[in-house]
Amino acid sequence: MIDWTPTPEQVNTVLGALYEVQDALRRLWFALGLSEPLAGQPVWPWAQRLHGELMVFEPGQARRLLLCAAALAIAFPLMGLAVFWRRARWPGLVAAVALLAAAPWGVFGLLAGPALPSSFHVSDSGFSARSIVRGQAVYHQHCQRCHAADGGGEGPDAPALPMWPPRLNGRLLWQRLEGELWWRVRHGLQDRDGQTTMPGFAQALSEADTWAVLDFLQAQASGQTLAREGRWELPVRLPDAQVRCGVAPELRPLRSLQGQRLLVASGPGVALPLDPRVLAVGQGAALGSDCRVIEAEAADFQQALALVLGQPQDPARGKTPAQQLLVDRQGWLRARAPAGQVWSAADLVCRTGSVEARQPPSQAQDADPLGALVAAMDADPVAPRRGGVPH
Ligand code: HEC
Structure with a gap:
């Protein structure tokens, strides 16, 4: 047990939990009336917070943190037992104190670092x-x-x-945590x-x-x-915009389509293939798309896509060819290719690096390029971190 070293996935889970516990603490403090709101969100009222990044490089710290959590989780009920059951008083107390004394509390000193009042603030812009x-x-x-x-x-x-x-x-x-960037730009x-x-x-x-x-x-x-x-080294979301799907008159945000794979046109007039494995999101009078970005947001959407695609913004340098983008079920941009071109495995520009080994044989690639890409994408989910926090 003591020699166990957590896997990267387990470290990610501990990181996520560390974030959630701190976030819950700031909300509890606020709910108890002990802290003020800032920009509509509860502040982080302390000068320090626990930074999890170290655990990514030293997974052993995640184990120490878990041991502390386990010691607390066992010691508290033991003490409760000691209080309410006289016969268990001394054994219960001794066991609880021994557990607490043995836990590696030093990990908290290693993980503590400076915090800002908006450390745990999250953007409400929706990356639109x-x-x-x-x-x-x-x-x-x-x-x-x-x-x-x-x-x-x-x-x-x-x-x-x-x-x-x-x-x-x-x-x-x-x-960085986005809330800390926000504070630094403001202050x-x-x-x-x-x-x-x-x-x-x-x-x-x-x-x-x-x-x-x-x-x-x-x-x-x-x-x-x-x-x-040539890579989206750090995963980026599909910018959000309002779309209309099928003949339904109501507007909905692209974000609400999460859970499905999307094939998105970066400009107007791009014909997207209808394919049951992806939901086609076109613009303007695009042929065959399942959903269309509404006219009022089309210009912003195209500009935002040009930015995430790293396409030149300078009109003097000529128009860049429209692109088709593949978005995974979690909403991350994963692949891009010039519109109308056949997909290739190299178009998967957001990957974890472990996918090469799992690439499909080239016959499968030739017979069904989109299917091969979708399979490679699904087999290689990205688990991005921001400021050491999975998000
Ligand atoms: C007068 C010059 C100047 C202007 C104007 C300026 N910055 Fe900075 N910015 C800097 C310098 C210098 C640093 C590095 C400061 C340091 O590390 O102590 C910095 C750092 C940053 C950082 C990194 C913070 C971090 O966590 O390390 C961000 C993000 C940033 N600037 C965003 C902005 C944004 C957004 C604006 C406009 C709203 C802006 N800056 C305007 C000079 C400037």
Whole structure:
């Protein structure tokens, strides 16, 4: 038992539980009237929180955390027994104290680290195309001068700063909790001596605009990673938009189609094949699509997709060919190919790396390219983390 090392999946579960317990604690504190709301959500009232990232590199810490949880889970009922059943008083107490003394509490010291009042805040923007496009405008107005148009950190004002802005078009955003990014954009950053390294934007930006600029940054970082490395190294969701499906008159968000695989056209006029394994989401008067993005959101949706695809935004550089995108049942963007082209295994640009070994034989690929891709995608579910938290 003591030699057991948790698998990555088990570590993920412990990470998720660690997050949930802390999140529940902040909600409980709020429900008891002990903390204030901020931007409509309960604050995290303490200066420290438990950071789980370390467990990814040292799974042994996850085991120690589980042992502490087990010690508490057994010791409390034992103490209860000791209180209510006189004959069990001394054995019960001794066993409870021994268990508590033996638990490896040191793990809490290792996992504790600084927290912010909005550490556990979650965005309510839904990663919608509208929010991403709004965030792009905010970024151009307020952030680009330091962080550069592509988020690379070499904006025109950057050389005069006490430190270079970090690259926002790679992994960094995925290493942070979104609530902590939100706080830093609103309240700025200081170095160890208390000198301002980045100004805060709480006066200039609404709370929603702050979430929007983070949505934009994430969309842009995904697209730039794809353009640079040919992969969505860190999974990104399909931007949300309102669609109309079949002849039903009511609107529904794309998010509500989660649970089904989607085949999405990145531009108008793309004919999507009707296939029972995927739900086709077209635009404009697309032929054969099951659902269509509504006219009022089509422009935002196309722009958001161009961002996550890393397609040039500059119209002078010419129109980029429309793409077809494959979305898995959990809502993650997984594969992309030029519209009208036959799918190939290489189009699966969001994968965990273990799928190569499981790729179908090439005859199967030739006979049914979409089926082969769907099988490869389903066999390789992604379990993304954000700031060490599965999400
Ligand atoms: C005056 C220049 C400047 C402007 C304007 C600016 N930033 Fe920054 N930003 C920086 C610098 C410098 C850092 C690194 C600060 C540090 O690590 O102490 C930074 C860091 C960041 C980070 C990383 C935070 C982290 O957790 O490591 C994010 C995200 C960010 N900026 C977003 C934005 C957004 C969004 C805007 C516009 C609303 C913006 N910045 C405007 C200079 C700027």
